[in-house]
Amino acid sequence: MKPVKEAYIPSHPDFIVVFSTGNFSSSLKALRTFNVGEKLALLEGITKAPKAYTTVQCGPGPHDHFELNSDLVYVNHSCNPNIAFDLSSPDPSEWHIRALKRIIKGTSLTFFYPSTEWDMDQAFVCECRSSHCLGIIKGAKYLTKTELCTQQWINSWIWRLSAEKESSK
Numbered sequence: 001m002k003p004v005k006e007a008y009i010p011s012h013p014d015f016i017v018v019f020s021t022g023n024f025s026s027s028l029k030a031l032r033t034f035n036v037g038e039k040l041a042l043l044e045g046i047t048k049a050p051k052a053y054t055t056v057q058c059g060p061g062p063h064d065h066f067e068l069n070s071d072l073v074y075v076n077h078s079c080n081p082n083i084a085f086d087l088s089s090p091d092p093s094e095w096h097i098r099a100l101k102r103i104i105k106g107t108s109l110t111f112f113y114p115s116t117e118w119d120m121d122q123a124f125v126c127e128c129r130s131s132h133c134l135g136i137i138k139g140a141k142y143l144t145k146t147e148l149c150t151q152q153w154i155n156s157w158i159w160r161l162s163a164e165k166e167s168s169k
Protein backbone atom coordinates (compact mmCIF):
# COMPACT_ATOMS: atom_id res chain seq x y z
CA MET A 1 0.00 0.00 0.00
CA LYS A 2 1.40 3.36 -1.04
CA PRO A 3 0.18 6.92 -0.50
CA VAL A 4 -0.94 8.33 -3.88
CA LYS A 5 -0.24 11.81 -5.22
CA GLU A 6 -3.92 12.81 -5.41
CA ALA A 7 -4.55 12.18 -1.71
CA TYR A 8 -1.09 12.84 -0.34
CA ILE A 9 -0.67 13.90 3.28
CA PRO A 10 2.96 13.59 4.49
CA SER A 11 3.33 11.00 7.25
CA HIS A 12 6.57 12.49 8.64
CA PRO A 13 7.44 16.19 9.11
CA ASP A 14 11.06 15.66 7.99
CA PHE A 15 10.37 13.88 4.68
CA ILE A 16 8.43 14.51 1.47
CA VAL A 17 7.46 12.13 -1.33
CA VAL A 18 8.59 13.31 -4.76
CA PHE A 19 6.05 11.77 -7.13
CA SER A 20 7.24 10.95 -10.66
CA THR A 21 5.18 9.88 -13.64
CA GLY A 22 7.18 6.74 -14.49
CA ASN A 23 6.39 3.39 -12.86
CA PHE A 24 8.18 3.00 -9.53
CA SER A 25 10.21 6.18 -10.07
CA SER A 26 8.97 8.20 -7.10
CA SER A 27 11.24 8.78 -4.09
CA LEU A 28 11.42 10.16 -0.56
CA LYS A 29 13.46 13.29 0.17
CA ALA A 30 14.82 14.64 3.46
CA LEU A 31 13.48 18.08 4.40
CA ARG A 32 16.32 18.68 6.83
CA THR A 33 19.93 17.64 7.32
CA PHE A 34 20.69 14.56 9.43
CA ASN A 35 24.03 13.65 11.01
CA VAL A 36 25.70 10.23 10.80
CA GLY A 37 24.11 7.84 13.27
CA GLU A 38 21.05 10.01 13.82
CA LYS A 39 17.70 8.23 14.09
CA LEU A 40 15.44 9.64 11.37
CA ALA A 41 12.22 7.95 12.51
CA LEU A 42 10.73 5.01 14.36
CA LEU A 43 8.81 2.52 12.21
CA GLU A 44 5.40 3.39 13.59
CA GLY A 45 2.12 2.03 12.22
CA ILE A 46 3.58 -1.07 10.60
CA THR A 47 1.37 -4.15 10.05
CA LYS A 48 2.23 -7.78 9.27
CA ALA A 49 1.49 -8.62 5.63
CA PRO A 50 2.32 -11.13 2.91
CA LYS A 51 5.55 -10.43 1.04
CA ALA A 52 5.11 -7.76 -1.63
CA TYR A 53 7.32 -5.20 -3.35
CA THR A 54 6.17 -2.69 -0.71
CA THR A 55 6.88 -4.86 2.36
CA VAL A 56 9.98 -5.02 4.54
CA GLN A 57 11.28 -8.32 5.90
CA CYS A 58 11.78 -8.53 9.67
CA GLY A 59 13.03 -12.09 10.24
CA PRO A 60 14.02 -15.32 8.49
CA GLY A 61 10.54 -16.88 8.17
CA PRO A 62 8.06 -16.83 5.27
CA HIS A 63 5.61 -14.71 7.29
CA ASP A 64 8.18 -12.20 8.59
CA HIS A 65 7.11 -9.26 6.45
CA PHE A 66 5.34 -5.99 7.22
CA GLU A 67 3.82 -3.04 5.42
CA LEU A 68 5.19 0.36 6.42
CA ASN A 69 1.84 2.15 5.92
CA SER A 70 3.69 5.47 5.57
CA ASP A 71 5.80 7.58 3.24
CA LEU A 72 8.76 5.35 4.11
CA VAL A 73 7.50 2.96 1.41
CA TYR A 74 9.00 5.45 -1.06
CA VAL A 75 12.56 4.91 0.19
CA ASN A 76 14.39 3.52 -2.84
CA HIS A 77 17.26 1.05 -2.91
CA SER A 78 20.88 2.10 -3.37
CA CYS A 79 24.05 -0.01 -3.44
CA ASN A 80 25.62 2.96 -1.59
CA PRO A 81 22.74 3.78 0.79
CA ASN A 82 22.39 6.71 3.18
CA ILE A 83 20.07 5.06 5.71
CA ALA A 84 19.70 1.70 7.45
CA PHE A 85 16.47 -0.05 8.38
CA ASP A 86 17.58 -1.21 11.83
CA LEU A 87 15.27 -3.99 13.03
CA SER A 88 17.74 -5.44 15.52
CA SER A 89 15.70 -4.82 18.65
CA PRO A 90 13.50 -7.66 19.97
CA ASP A 91 10.97 -4.89 20.63
CA PRO A 92 9.38 -3.78 17.31
CA SER A 93 8.50 -0.40 18.82
CA GLU A 94 12.26 0.33 18.72
CA TRP A 95 12.70 -0.49 15.02
CA HIS A 96 13.92 2.62 13.23
CA ILE A 97 15.70 4.16 10.28
CA ARG A 98 19.14 5.63 10.95
CA ALA A 99 21.57 7.76 8.94
CA LEU A 100 24.61 5.85 7.67
CA LYS A 101 26.16 9.07 6.40
CA ARG A 102 25.46 12.77 6.70
CA ILE A 103 22.26 13.44 4.77
CA ILE A 104 21.97 16.96 3.42
CA LYS A 105 18.50 18.54 3.21
CA GLY A 106 16.98 17.72 -0.21
CA THR A 107 18.76 14.37 -0.59
CA SER A 108 16.74 11.26 -1.48
CA LEU A 109 16.68 8.61 1.22
CA THR A 110 17.93 5.17 0.17
CA PHE A 111 18.60 1.87 1.86
CA PHE A 112 20.22 -1.36 0.73
CA TYR A 113 17.17 -3.57 0.11
CA PRO A 114 19.08 -6.86 0.63
CA SER A 115 19.89 -5.65 4.18
CA THR A 116 16.35 -6.77 5.04
CA GLU A 117 15.17 -8.78 2.01
CA TRP A 118 16.33 -12.35 1.37
CA ASP A 119 14.36 -13.16 -1.79
CA MET A 120 12.43 -10.20 -3.11
CA ASP A 121 8.94 -10.19 -4.56
CA GLN A 122 9.98 -7.90 -7.42
CA ALA A 123 13.49 -7.85 -8.89
CA PHE A 124 14.70 -4.73 -10.70
CA VAL A 125 17.68 -3.33 -12.53
CA CYS A 126 19.28 -0.90 -10.10
CA GLU A 127 19.63 2.71 -11.23
CA CYS A 128 21.56 3.93 -8.18
CA ARG A 129 24.58 4.88 -10.32
CA SER A 130 26.97 3.99 -7.49
CA SER A 131 30.44 2.94 -8.66
CA HIS A 132 29.85 -0.37 -6.83
CA CYS A 133 26.32 -0.92 -8.17
CA LEU A 134 25.37 -4.60 -8.06
CA GLY A 135 23.12 -4.40 -11.15
CA ILE A 136 20.08 -6.62 -10.70
CA ILE A 137 18.60 -6.46 -7.18
CA LYS A 138 16.69 -9.60 -6.19
CA GLY A 139 17.55 -10.01 -2.51
CA ALA A 140 20.47 -11.15 -0.38
CA LYS A 141 19.97 -14.77 -1.44
CA TYR A 142 21.56 -13.89 -4.78
CA LEU A 143 24.58 -12.07 -3.32
CA THR A 144 27.89 -13.41 -2.05
CA LYS A 145 29.08 -12.89 1.50
CA THR A 146 31.76 -10.59 0.08
CA GLU A 147 29.11 -8.42 -1.56
CA LEU A 148 27.16 -8.24 1.70
CA CYS A 149 30.35 -7.41 3.63
CA THR A 150 30.82 -4.20 1.61
CA GLN A 151 27.72 -2.79 3.33
CA GLN A 152 27.69 -0.85 6.61
CA TRP A 153 24.41 -2.39 7.79
CA ILE A 154 22.85 -5.83 7.24
CA ASN A 155 20.18 -7.25 9.58
CA SER A 156 20.98 -10.40 11.55
CA TRP A 157 18.66 -12.89 9.76
CA ILE A 158 20.28 -12.01 6.44
CA TRP A 159 23.70 -12.94 7.85
CA ARG A 160 22.17 -16.14 9.24
CA LEU A 161 20.49 -17.14 5.97
CA SER A 162 23.63 -16.28 4.02
CA ALA A 163 25.77 -18.46 6.32
CA GLU A 164 23.28 -21.33 5.91
CA LYS A 165 23.41 -20.94 2.14
CA GLU A 166 27.23 -21.05 2.17
CA SER A 167 27.36 -24.12 4.42
CA SER A 168 24.85 -26.04 2.27
CA LYS A 169 27.05 -25.71 -0.85
Ligand SMILES: C[S@@+](CC[C@H](N)C(=O)[O-])C[C@H]1O[C@@H](n2cnc3c(N)ncnc32)[C@H](O)[C@@H]1O
Pocket: 002, 023, 024, 025, 026, 027, 053, 054, 055, 073, 074, 075, 076, 077, 078, 122, 123, 124, 125, 126, 127, 128
Ligand atom coordinates in the same frame (compact mmCIF):
# COMPACT_ATOMS: atom_id res chain seq x y z
C1 LIG B 1 8.78 0.03 -2.43
S1 LIG B 1 9.01 0.68 -4.01
C2 LIG B 1 9.92 2.15 -3.73
C3 LIG B 1 9.21 3.34 -4.31
C4 LIG B 1 9.15 3.34 -5.81
N1 LIG B 1 10.27 4.10 -6.36
C5 LIG B 1 7.83 3.88 -6.32
O1 LIG B 1 7.79 4.89 -7.00
O2 LIG B 1 6.82 3.24 -6.04
C6 LIG B 1 10.21 -0.44 -4.61
C7 LIG B 1 10.34 -0.39 -6.09
O3 LIG B 1 10.95 0.84 -6.50
C8 LIG B 1 11.83 0.61 -7.59
N2 LIG B 1 13.21 0.94 -7.16
C9 LIG B 1 13.64 1.16 -5.91
N3 LIG B 1 14.96 1.43 -5.91
C10 LIG B 1 15.36 1.38 -7.18
C11 LIG B 1 16.63 1.53 -7.82
N4 LIG B 1 17.75 1.81 -7.14
N5 LIG B 1 16.69 1.39 -9.17
C12 LIG B 1 15.58 1.12 -9.88
N6 LIG B 1 14.35 0.95 -9.34
C13 LIG B 1 14.25 1.07 -8.00
C14 LIG B 1 11.71 -0.87 -7.94
O4 LIG B 1 10.73 -1.02 -8.94
C15 LIG B 1 11.23 -1.49 -6.65
O5 LIG B 1 10.54 -2.70 -6.82
